[in-house]
Amino acid sequence: MLIDGRTIPNGQTLQTDVCIIGSGAAGITLAxxxxxxxxxxxxxAGGDLKPAPETQTLxxxxxxxxxxxxxxxxxxxxxxxxxxxxxxxxRPLSDFDFEAKDWIPRxxxxxxxxxxxSFRTEAEEILNLxxxxxxxxxxxxxxxxxxxxLDPQLFETRVAQIISPSSQRRFGTIFRKDIESAANVTTYxxxxxxxxxxxxxxxxxxxxxxACIDGPRFTIVPKVCILAAGGLENPRLLLVxxxxxxxxxxNQHDLVGRFFLEHPRFEAGTFYPVNSDxxxxxxxxxxxxxxxxxxxxxxxxxxxxxxxxxVDVQLRMERLYDPAYKRSRNSVGFNVFRRMVQQIKAGxxxxxxxxxxxxxxxxxxxVALATYMTAFKKGLIGPMRLTARVDPTPNPDSRVTLIDxxxxxxxxxxxLDWRLTPQDKRSARRVVELFAQAVGKSGLGRVHIGFExxxxxxxxxxxxxxxxxxxxxxxxxxxxKQGVVDRDCRVHGMSNLWVAGSSVFPTAGSGTPTMMIxxxxxxxxxxxxxxxx
Amino acid sequence: MATPTTTRRRxxxxxxxxxxxxxxxxVIASAAPDRLPLQAALLGVLSHPDGARNIGARYLSxxxxxxxxxxxxxxxxxxxxxxxxxxxxxxxxxNAVREDFDQGRTVELNGWVISRTEARxxxxxxxx
Numbered sequence: 001m002l003i004d005g006r007t008i009p010n011g012q013t014l015q016t017d018v019c020i021i022g023s024g025a026a027g028i029t030l031a032x033x034x035x036x037x038x039x040x041x042x043x044x045a046g047g048d049l050k051p052a053p054e055t056q057t058l059x060x061x062x063x064x065x066x067x068x069x070x071x072x073x074x075x076x077x078x079x080x081x082x083x084x085x086x087x088x089x090x091r092p093l094s095d096f097d098f099e100a101k102d103w104i105p106r107x108x109x110x111x112x113x114x115x116x117x118s119f120r121t122e123a124e125e126i127l128n129l130x131x132x133x134x135x136x137x138x139x140x141x142x143x144x145x146x147x148x149x150l151d152p153q154l155f156e157t158r159v160a161q162i163i164s165p166s167s168q169r170r171f172g173t174i175f176r177k178d179i180e181s182a183a184n185v186t187t188y189x190x191x192x193x194x195x196x197x198x199x200x201x202x203x204x205x206x207x208x209x210x211a212c213i214d215g216p217r218f219t220i221v222p223k224v225c226i227l228a229a230g231g232l233e234n235p236r237l238l239l240v241x242x243x244x245x246x247x248x249x250x251n252q253h254d255l256v257g258r259f260f261l262e263h264p265r266f267e268a269g270t271f272y273p274v275n276s277d278x279x280x281x282x283x284x285x286x287x288x289x290x291x292x293x294x295x296x297x298x299x300x301x302x303x304x305x306x307x308x309x310x311v312d313v314q315l316r317m318e319r320l321y322d323p324a325y326k327r328s329r330n331s332v333g334f335n336v337f338r339r340m341v342q343q344i345k346a347g348x349x350x351x352x353x354x355x356x357x358x359x360x361x362x363x364x365x366x367v368a369l370a371t372y373m374t375a376f377k378k379g380l381i382g383p384m385r386l387t388a389r390v391d392p393t394p395n396p397d398s399r400v401t402l403i404d405x406x407x408x409x410x411x412x413x414x415x416l417d418w419r420l421t422p423q424d425k426r427s428a429r430r431v432v433e434l435f436a437q438a439v440g441k442s443g444l445g446r447v448h449i450g451f452e453x454x455x456x457x458x459x460x461x462x463x464x465x466x467x468x469x470x471x472x473x474x475x476x477x478x479x480x481k482q483g484v485v486d487r488d489c490r491v492h493g494m495s496n497l498w499v500a501g502s503s504v505f506p507t508a509g510s511g512t513p514t515m516m517i518x519x520x521x522x523x524x525x526x527x528x529x530x531x532x533x
Numbered sequence: 534m535a536t537p538t539t540t541r542r543r544x545x546x547x548x549x550x551x552x553x554x555x556x557x558x559x560v561i562a563s564a565a566p567d568r569l570p571l572q573a574a575l576l577g578v579l580s581h582p583d584g585a586r587n588i589g590a591r592y593l594s595x596x597x598x599x600x601x602x603x604x605x606x607x608x609x610x611x612x613x614x615x616x617x618x619x620x621x622x623x624x625x626x627x628n629a630v631r632e633d634f635d636q637g638r639t640v641e642l643n644g645w646v647i648s649r650t651e652a653r654x655x656x657x658x659x660x661x
Contacts, residue, residue: 269644436646441634448644 002079002180004048005191006215016042016186017532019208019222021193021237022229024081025514026500026521028171028179029126030226033525035182039532042220043179043187044210046229047078049172051085054213058192058407059232065398065418066264067464074468075230079189080172082230082468083514088163089295090129090515092120096302096312097391097509103309104423106259106394109506110478110487119522123515128168129161130292136282139294145282150438154304157282158314160512162293190215194411195241196225196497202244204495211409224528228500228521231260231470235400235503236414238474238484238491250474250484250491257400257414261392261472261508264420266451267463268388268432271317273445283317297389299510300431308434310427312391312510315435317384328370333363337371386435386447388428389467391508393421400473418466422457429453469513471505489524500524568616572606575657577619578626582658589659591642592652605657609650626650 008014017039020027031043047055060072076084093113100108113120124131133139136157140147147157163169179187190212197207208220227234235257239248248256282296297314305312321329328334336359340350350356360367392398398419402412429451436447451461477483480492485504491497500521502513509516569577579585593600599608610617613625633639633648640652647655 433641433646436641437634437637437639440639440646440648443631447646449641449646450644 589655
C-alpha cells in the first residue's frame with residue numbers, strides 16, 4: 001500500500017514492527033525481503049514517486065572541501081531513491097577489498113566476502129545481471145573482444161556489467177508493484193523523518209518524528225528501526241537526534257559523519273597505442289549482441305598493490321574523438337535527426353515532424369558529417385584518455401557535519417568536507433607510471449602522464465570528480481571506538497537501530513557500491529527476520 | 534602552427550620510430566641501403582626530429598653528463614662499427630628499447646614515460 005504522508009492527520013501516531021527510513025536501493029530491497037512476513041513494515045520515502053525541486057532542497061548544504069557536486073542533487077529524494085538516476089554500473093568487491101592492509105590506516109572490513117556470498121548471488125539476480133559472470137576471460141570469449149596483454153603479475157582486467165536498458169535500474173518503477181501489493185508493507189510518500197527519539201537511556205529507539213512539506217507532522221512508533229537514507233542523510237539524522245545522547249545517536253566516539261568516502265576520478269594521462277584496434281578491445285563501453293553492456297578497467301593485482309603499498313586505483317581507457325566529429329554529434333540537427341530515427345525504428349511517428357525535418361535540413365552539414373563518421377567509425381582518433389579512479393584511504397577529516405542553517409522542515413542541514421590524502425595521489429601516480437611501463441614493455445604504445453604527485457592532498461587535477469558514491473559516514477567495525485555500526489550493521493550501543501546502505505562501508509573498495517548495498521541489505525533483512533520470528 | 538595535439542603526435546611518432554615496430558616502418562624517412570656515419574644513421578630513424586628536441590633537452594637537463602654528441606652516439610650504438618645502414622640502426626634501437634623496458638630502464642620526461650634509449654636518441658636530436 002502506498003500512502004501520501006500528507007494525508008495523515010496532524011499529530012497522529014502510527015505503530016509498526018519494522019520501520020525503514022529511506023526507499024532507495026537499500027530500503028526497497030529490505031521491504032521486498034520482508035514482504036509476506038508476519039510482522040508489519042513501514043517504508044518511508046522522503047519525496048514523491050519522482051524527484052521534485054521542493055523535496056530536493058531538503059538535501060541542500062555547502063561543500064567546503066574538494067570540489068563536489070551540489071548536495072541538493074546528489075541524491076534523489078523520492079520513492080526509488082537515487083536508483084532513479086543511477087548509471088547501472090555493477091561490479092562486486094573483491095576478496096582483497098575486505099582485507100585489512102597494514103599500509104592503509106583503518107582499512108579492512110569486519111566481514112569477509114565469503115560471509116556475504118549467498119546474498120551477493122541474490123543481489124545479482126535482483127539486478128538481472130549475468131550471474132557470477134565477472135571473469136574478463138569469459139567476457140572476452142563471449143564478445144570476441146580482446147584483453148590488453150599486460151603483465152598479469154602487475155595488472156588485471158576488471159569487468160563491470162551495466163544494467164541496460166536504463167529503465168531496469170529504477171527500483172521505484174520496477175519494484176513498485178511488489179511493494180504496493182505486499183500486505184504487510186505500508187509505504188508513506190513525502191514523509192520525512194526529522195528526529196529519531198529514544199528512551200531516556202538513549203539506547204532504544206522509541207519514536208520517529210516525521211514532517212511533510214506544507215503538511216502534517218506525525219509520529220511512527222517502531223519496534224525495529226532501519227536507517228537507509230544514504231551516506232549524507234544517515235549521519236545527518238543520527239546527529240540531529242540529540243535529545244538524550246547529546247552528541248547524536250551512535251556518536252559516543254565522535255565517528256558519525258567522519259570517514260566520508262567517495263571514488264575520486266580524474267584524467268590521469270593519455271595512452272597512445274601502437275595499433276588503432278585498442279578501441280575495439282574489451283575496454284568499452286560495449287553493448288553486446290544480447291543487450292548486455294560491459295565496461296572494463298585495469299587495476300593492480302593484489303600482489304602488486306601489496307608490494308607497492310598503495311591504495312587501489314583503477315584505470316579506464318576512453319576513446320577520444322575527432323573534434324569535428326564531437327561538434328557534429330553535439331549539433332542540434334544531428335540530435336533531432338537521431339531522435340527521429342529512434343522513433344521511426346520504434347514504430348512511432350516522430351514528434352513535430354515538420355519542424356524536425358526543417359531543423360535537420362537547416363543543419364545538414366553537421367548531420368551528414370556525424371552520420372558518415374559514425375557509420376564508418378571515422379570519429380575515432382588514436383590516443384585514448386586514461387581516467388583514474390581511486391579507492392581512497394579512510395580519512396577521519398573527510399566528513400559530514402551539521403551546520404546551524406535549517407531546511408524547510410526545521411532540520412539542521414549538513415556540510416560536506418570531502419578530503420583525500422597524499423597516499424591517494426601517490427598511489428594514482430604510481431599506478432599510471434606502472435601502466436606506462438607495462439604498455440611500453442609489451443610494445444603496445446606509450447603513455448603521457450597528465451598530473452604530478454606534489455605530495456598535496458588539497459590540489460588535484462581540475463577534472464577531479466566523484467561518482468555520486470557516498471560511503472563511510474557510519475562505518476562498520478567490531479570496535480565501537482572505530483566504527484558506528486557492528487558487523488551486523490546495528491548501531492553500537494543501540495538495541496533496535498540498524499543502518500543500511502553504503503554509509504556502513506569502512507572502505508570504498510574496487511567495486512561499485514549499489515550491488516554491495518543490496519547485498520548487505522539482504523543480509524540485514526535475514527538477520528531482522530530471525531530477530532522478529 | 535603546431536597545436537599541442539600535433540606536437541604530441543609528432544612526439545609519439547618519434548618515440549614509436551624508436552620503439553614500436555609496427556609504426557616504425559611508416560615513420561622512417563626511407564629505407565636507404567647506404568651505410569651512413571653512426572650519428573646520421575641513428576638520427577635517420579626519426580621522422581620528426583623537431584618533436585624530439587624538447588624531450589631531449591629535458592633529458593639533458595636531468596643528465597647533463599650525457600650532453601655530448603659523441604658520448605650519446607657511443608651509448609646508443611653500443612660499439613657498432615663506424616658506418617651503419619638506417620635499417621640496422623632501427624633494429625639496434627628497437628632491441629635496446631625492448632631491453633630497457635624489460636629491465637625497467639625508463640625515464641619520465643615532460644610526462645612521457647619512455648625508455649632510456651629513446652630519451653638518449655631525443656637528446657642526440659636536441660644537440661644535432
